[in-house]
Amino acid sequence: MLKGIKILDFTHRLPGPLAGKILSDLGAEVIKVEDIKHKDPFLSGMFSEFDQSFESWYEELNRNKKVLRLDFKDPNTKTEIQKLLEGTQGLLLSLSPKLKASLGLDDESLKTRNVAVVELEASSTHNKAMHDLNALAISGYLSLHVAHETDAIVAPPFLPVAGIAFGQQVATQMLANIIEASRSKGFVKSVSYLHDTADSILHPFWSKTLRDQKKTKFLHNGAYPCYSLYRTQDGQYVAVAAVEEKFWTDLIATFGINLPLERRFETKEEAFNIVASTFAKLTTDEIERKSQNKELCLSIVRKIS
Numbered sequence: 001m002l003k004g005i006k007i008l009d010f011t012h013r014l015p016g017p018l019a020g021k022i023l024s025d026l027g028a029e030v031i032k033v034e035d036i037k038h039k040d041p042f043l044s045g046m047f048s049e050f051d052q053s054f055e056s057w058y059e060e061l062n063r064n065k066k067v068l069r070l071d072f073k074d075p076n077t078k079t080e081i082q083k084l085l086e087g088t089q090g091l092l093l094s095l096s097p098k099l100k101a102s103l104g105l106d107d108e109s110l111k112t113r114n115v116a117v118v119e120l121e122a123s124s125t126h127n128k129a130m131h132d133l134n135a136l137a138i139s140g141y142l143s144l145h146v147a148h149e150t151d152a153i154v155a156p157p158f159l160p161v162a163g164i165a166f167g168q169q170v171a172t173q174m175l176a177n178i179i180e181a182s183r184s185k186g187f188v189k190s191v192s193y194l195h196d197t198a199d200s201i202l203h204p205f206w207s208k209t210l211r212d213q214k215k216t217k218f219l220h221n222g223a224y225p226c227y228s229l230y231r232t233q234d235g236q237y238v239a240v241a242a243v244e245e246k247f248w249t250d251l252i253a254t255f256g257i258n259l260p261l262e263r264r265f266e267t268k269e270e271a272f273n274i275v276a277s278t279f280a281k282l283t284t285d286e287i288e289r290k291s292q293n294k295e296l297c298l299s300i301v302r303k304i305s
Contacts, residue, residue, distance in 0.1 A: 002028035005178065007090035009033065009065065010105065012040040013047070014132070014160060015194065016092050016120050017061040018167025023090070023174060024064045031084065032062055036069040078104045085113060089181070090174050094120040111187045116177035118170055123195035130195065132160035139199040141206060147216035162198035169197045217267070219243065225271045226264035229301065230279040237301040238279055238287055247297040254290055255282075 005028040009020040017032065017040070024030040034040055041047045042058040068084075070077045081103050085091075093105060100106045110117065122130045126138060133156050136142035146154055170192050181188040217223035226248055229237045242248040248264045251257065259266075259274045279287065284300050291298055 002026045005029065005090065006088045007031070007092065007174070008084060008088050009092045011092045011094040011120055013042055014057070014061070014163040015166040015170055016094050017058075018164065019118075019170035019174060020065060020092060021061050021063075022168065022171040028090070030065040032065045032067045033081070033084070034067065034069050035072040037071070039069065072099060072103065078102065081105065085115065088115055089178050091115055091117045092120070092170065092174065093117060107187075107189065110189075113187055114181055114185055115187060116174060116181040117187070117189040118174045118177060119189065119191045120166075120170060121191055121193050124191075124193050126195055132163040132194075135162040135166075135195045135198045138195055139202065140211075141198065141202045144206060144216055144221065161202075162194060165201040166192065166194045166197045169201070223267060224265045225259065225275045228272065228275070230276050232279055232284050232287065233281055234283045234285075236284050238284070239299045239301055240275065241297040241299075243297070247295065250294060251296045251298060254294060254296060255279075255287075 002023060005023075007020065007023055007028050007030045009016060009030055009032040011017055011020070012034070020030045020032060032040075038045065040058055040062075042054040042061075047054040048058075070080060091105070091110070093100065095103070095105065097106070101109075104110075122128070123135075123138075128134075130138070133142070136145075136157075139162075145157055173190055173192050177188045177190055219227050222228050226240065226242050229239055231237055240251070242251040242264070245261060248261055252259060252261075255278050257275055257278045259271055263271055282290075287298075288300065
C-alpha cells in the first residue's frame with residue numbers, strides 16, 4: 001500500500017522503531033539510521049547488557065528495514081544524510097536538539113524540503129524523563145493495575161502498553177503528515193508525546209465518569225466469572241469469555257457448571273470458585289474434547305513455540 005514511500009527512522013528503543021515497523025509492513029521503504037558507535041540501546045549498551053531479550057525486540061522491530069550506521073561525529077555524515085533525504089517522504093526523529101542541528105535535521109534545515117516529520121518526545125506537560133511505566137503512572141491509568149493489590153511489591157504489566165500505543169500513534173501521525181505534505185508540497189512537522197498518547201488512548205476505557213464512580217473492576221480485568229482465566233488440572237489455563245447468554249448457556253451445559261445464567265455477572269468469590277472448581281478437575285485435552293465443534297467463547301491459553 002505504501003510502495004514508493006521512503007522513510008528515514010532516526011529513533012531508537014520501542015515506539016519509533018515500532019512505528020517504522022508498522023509503516024514497513026504497509027510497504028514503505030524504511031531506513032533506520034543509527035550512530036555507528038552507540039547503535040540502538042536495545043542492541044548495544046545498558047538495555048542489552050542487563051537483559052538480552054531487548055536484542056530480540058530490536059531484531060523483531062527492525063527486521064524488514066535497512067539499517068544504516070553512520071558516525072554522527074564525522075562532519076561528512078551531514079552530507080550523507082542530506083543525500084539520503086532526497087526522495088524521502090517521511091522522517092521519524094528522536095534526537096537531541098544539538099545532534100539534529102549537526103546532522104542537518106533541525107527545522108531550519110528541513111523547512112525547504114517537501115517532507116513529513118514526526119518527532120517523538122516524552123510529554124507536553126511534564127518536563128521529566130520517562131519510560132513506559134512512568135507514562136502509565138503519571139496518566140493515572142496504572143492505578144487500575146494496583147487497585148486491588150496489597151503486596152509490598154507488585155510486578156508491572158508485561159506488555160509496555162503506553163509505548164505500544166505510542167508507536168501506533170506515531171505511525172498514524174506519520175501517514176497523516178505525509179498526506180498533508182503531499183497536498184501542500186512543503187514541510188510538515190508534528191510532535192507526538194508518550195505521556196499524552198497514553199492519556200488519550202486509554203481515556204475512553206476509564207473515563208472521568210467511571211473514575212468518579214470509583215469503579216476499578218470491569219469485565220476485562222476480572223470483575224465477573226464469565227470472563228476470566230481458570231487453572232486446569234494439568235497446570236495450564238483456560239480463557240473463558242462467555243459473556244453472551246447463548247455462550248454461557250452452552251458452556252455450563254457442556255461442562256456441568258453449577259452457575260446459572262443470571263449468576264454469570266455475580267461478583268462474589270463463590271461464583272468464581274464454582275467455575276474454577278470445574279476446570280480444576282479437567283485437563284486441557286479433556287476441555288478441548290468436550291468443547292470440540294462448539295461455539296463457547298472458550299480457549300486454552302497457548303504457549304507460543
